[in-house]
Amino acid sequence: MTSSALALPAAPAWRTAWITDRAPVFVVVAVLMVFWYLAAFVMNAPQVRDAFERNDVKYTLIDVIAGTMDGDRPIVPAPHQVVIELYDSILGYPLDSPRNLAYHAWVTLSATAVGFALGAVFGIVLAILIVHLRTLEKSLLPWIICSQMVPILAIAPIIIVVFGAIGIRGLLPKSIISAYLCFFPVTIGMVKGLSSPDPIQLDLMRTWSATKLQVFWKLRWPSSIPFLFTSLKVSVTISLVGAIVAELPTGAQAGIGARLLTGSYYGQTVQIWAALVAAAVIATVLIGIIDLIAKWTARRMGATP
Amino acid sequence: MDQSVARRPGPEQSVAVGTSPTKSTRPVERVTPETATGDGRPATATALTVDMRGVSLTFQTRDGTVEALANVNLQISDGDFVSFIGPSGCGKTTLMRIIADLQKPTAGTILINGISPEQARLQRHYGYIFQAPALYPWRTIERNVALPLEIMGFDAKERRERVDRYLKLVNLSGFERKFPWQLSGGMQQRASIARALSFDPALLLMDEPFGALDEIVRDHLNEQLLRLWDQTGKTVVFVTHSIPEAVFLSSKIVVMSPRPGRIIDIIPCNFPRDRTLEIRETPEFIKIAQRVRAGLRSGHSYDE
Numbered sequence: 310m311t312s313s314a315l316a317l318p319a320a321p322a323w324r325t326a327w328i329t330d331r332a333p334v335f336v337v338v339a340v341l342m343v344f345w346y347l348a349a350f351v352m353n354a355p356q357v358r359d360a361f362e363r364n365d366v367k368y369t370l371i372d373v374i375a376g377t378m379d380g381d382r383p384i385v386p387a388p389h390q391v392v393i394e395l396y397d398s399i400l401g402y403p404l405d406s407p408r409n410l411a412y413h414a415w416v417t418l419s420a421t422a423v424g425f426a427l428g429a430v431f432g433i434v435l436a437i438l439i440v441h442l443r444t445l446e447k448s449l450l451p452w453i454i455c456s457q458m459v460p461i462l463a464i465a466p467i468i469i470v471v472f473g474a475i476g477i478r479g480l481l482p483k484s485i486i487s488a489y490l491c492f493f494p495v496t497i498g499m500v501k502g503l504s505s506p507d508p509i510q511l512d513l514m515r516t517w518s519a520t521k522l523q524v525f526w527k528l529r530w531p532s533s534i535p536f537l538f539t540s541l542k543v544s545v546t547i548s549l550v551g552a553i554v555a556e557l558p559t560g561a562q563a564g565i566g567a568r569l570l571t572g573s574y575y576g577q578t579v580q581i582w583a584a585l586v587a588a589a590v591i592a593t594v595l596i597g598i599i600d601l602i603a604k605w606t607a608r609r610m611g612a613t614p
Numbered sequence: 615m616d617q618s619v620a621r622r623p624g625p626e627q628s629v630a631v632g633t634s635p636t637k638s639t640r641p642v643e644r645v646t647p648e649t650a651t652g653d654g655r656p657a658t659a660t661a662l663t664v665d666m667r668g669v670s671l672t673f674q675t676r677d678g679t680v681e682a683l684a685n686v687n688l689q690i691s692d693g694d695f696v697s698f699i700g701p702s703g704c705g706k707t708t709l710m711r712i713i714a715d716l717q718k719p720t721a722g723t724i725l726i727n728g729i730s731p732e733q734a735r736l737q738r739h740y741g742y743i744f745q746a747p748a749l750y751p752w753r754t755i756e757r758n759v760a761l762p763l764e765i766m767g768f769d770a771k772e773r774r775e776r777v778d779r780y781l782k783l784v785n786l787s788g789f790e791r792k793f794p795w796q797l798s799g800g801m802q803q804r805a806s807i808a809r810a811l812s813f814d815p816a817l818l819l820m821d822e823p824f825g826a827l828d829e830i831v832r833d834h835l836n837e838q839l840l841r842l843w844d845q846t847g848k849t850v851v852f853v854t855h856s857i858p859e860a861v862f863l864s865s866k867i868v869v870m871s872p873r874p875g876r877i878i879d880i881i882p883c884n885f886p887r888d889r890t891l892e893i894r895e896t897p898e899f900i901k902i903a904q905r906v907r908a909g910l911r912s913g914h915s916y917d918e
């Protein structure tokens with residue numbers, strides 16, 4: 310802190326702090342980029358060399374390096390190719406065009422949001438039941454754990470087919486698959502959170518002869534809030550994965566999953582990577598939003614700064 | 615000996631007599647009205663706040679049966695300040711939890727203000743103060759004090775008035791909007807006392823409330839507590855490890871000993887209600903402290 314402040318006397322303090330706070334992140338990103346470019350060269354070089362030799366073209370190392378960085382269908386696309394693809398596919402087409410990546414991202418995001426909401430509510434309700442009815446813990450918990458051991462790729466088509474048979478298509482079946490995956494961390498986290506009050510705090514409620522409902526709203530629920538946000542952060546990324554996975558086996562026409570699928574049919578590796586980056590960005594933003602809400606809530610609830 | 619029984623209202627008497635041991639097995643340590651009203655108030659005002667007869671509590675562990683309490687007989691009169699003193703494991707906290715209906719005895723009868731502990735709890739006859747302040751960290755001090763009032767359905771105006779009144783009583787005015795972590799340990803414990811007082815229970819149960827505090831803060835809070843007891847006329851049951859604290863605060867000291875948890879002496883202790891810390895240097899004070907120590911020794915409490 311001090312040394313960088315001395316080195317940059319002209320920079321305002323907040324900017325110096327902003328840079329020093331984020332320096333580790335920048336360093337990691339830089340290292341990742343170096344490795345990514347190296348990987349792109351190593352993985353794509355044989356392909357490029359083969360192409361030169363097939364056409365009897367004389368080539369130098371520089372040519373090979375250049376070739377590994379701008380191939381049409383590279384094994385590992387270079388970072389700048391992914392960025393260009395992202396730029397082109399988001400800004401190059403109208404928003405409602407199936408060629409626009411933002412359109413696909415939106416389709417997946419809406420399924421994620423609905424699935425996450427369903428999963429979170431279901432997970433919380435389940436946790437409340439388990440905490441209040443100890444018999445349920447014994448009878449339900451094994452099934453809840455079992456539900457998470459079944460591969461979702463096997464269940465997803467079943468859910469799509471069953472819902473399709475009763476006329477429900479599109480968003481809802483995907484959301485249900487997403488909810489199926491993401492309720493679990495919420496249930497586990499909230500069972501712990503709702504049982505987290507100190508025995509003394511529960512005794513106090515008893516001495517005031519509080520009702521079960523009062524104990525819940527005035528003690529158990531507020532005590533569980535930190536646990537809730539921690540599990541929501543885990544669960545929101547899972548719900549995104551769930552929504553993407555739900556698009557894979559069903560031949561969905563839109564969504565990041567569909568984009569991945571068409572990309573792999575036609576060997577469009579750059580498109581696949583762009584879709585992956587888009588998914589990662591969405592997940593980061595979702596976690597960021599939950600983190601912001603968590604911090605705001607913590608401040609309102611008097612957390613130690 | 616039977617005066618206090620005769621003075622109690624009819625229905626309580628019949629319940630108490632019907633379920634209690636016969637007169638001949640009456641506890642030797644029972645408190646006579648004379649000692650109970652030693653502060654000079656008229657004896658006719660005396661009614662029993664706590665009446666325990668033959669209370670025992672045993673529980674099963676893997677190593678066999680543990681006798682937490684054996685045949686405890688104790689009467690606490692209205693307006694008393696009673697301290698339970700004894701080494702760890704003598705059952706003083708258990709005894710208090712039984713009074714509070716947080717634990718059930720395996721034998722014996724208890725009446726709180728003439729009704730069962732469970733009814734007394736449901737009718738909110740007592741306020742319980744634990745060793746830890748146990749404030750809810752997400753509530754400000756004023757909302758912590760208001761919590762029992764919210765639960766008991768007081769309206770917002772009444773809640774505000776009572777919070778103001780009791781925070782003032784424990785010298786915490788001006789800290790209404792602070793969160794518990796912003797207060798020192800002593801202030802937090804004072805807030806928890808205000809919380810216990812907020813719904814104006816006739817009986818205060820205090821389980822080593824100042825045990826975690828340093829001696830300077832403890833002395834100060836002892837004086838404040840004494841003034842509070844004098845002002846409000848509440849009955850206080852107080853658990854402590856400290857002989858000086860017990861002698862300084864109490865109108866009656868219950869000396870307990872472990873294995874099995876039992877009462878071995880009840881010592882009347884009637885310094886004037888407006889006593890100050892200076893009385894700790896007086897011969898009377900030292901004499902009572904010696905008797906407490908002797909009681910603890912006779913109960914083999916110093917064995918370990």
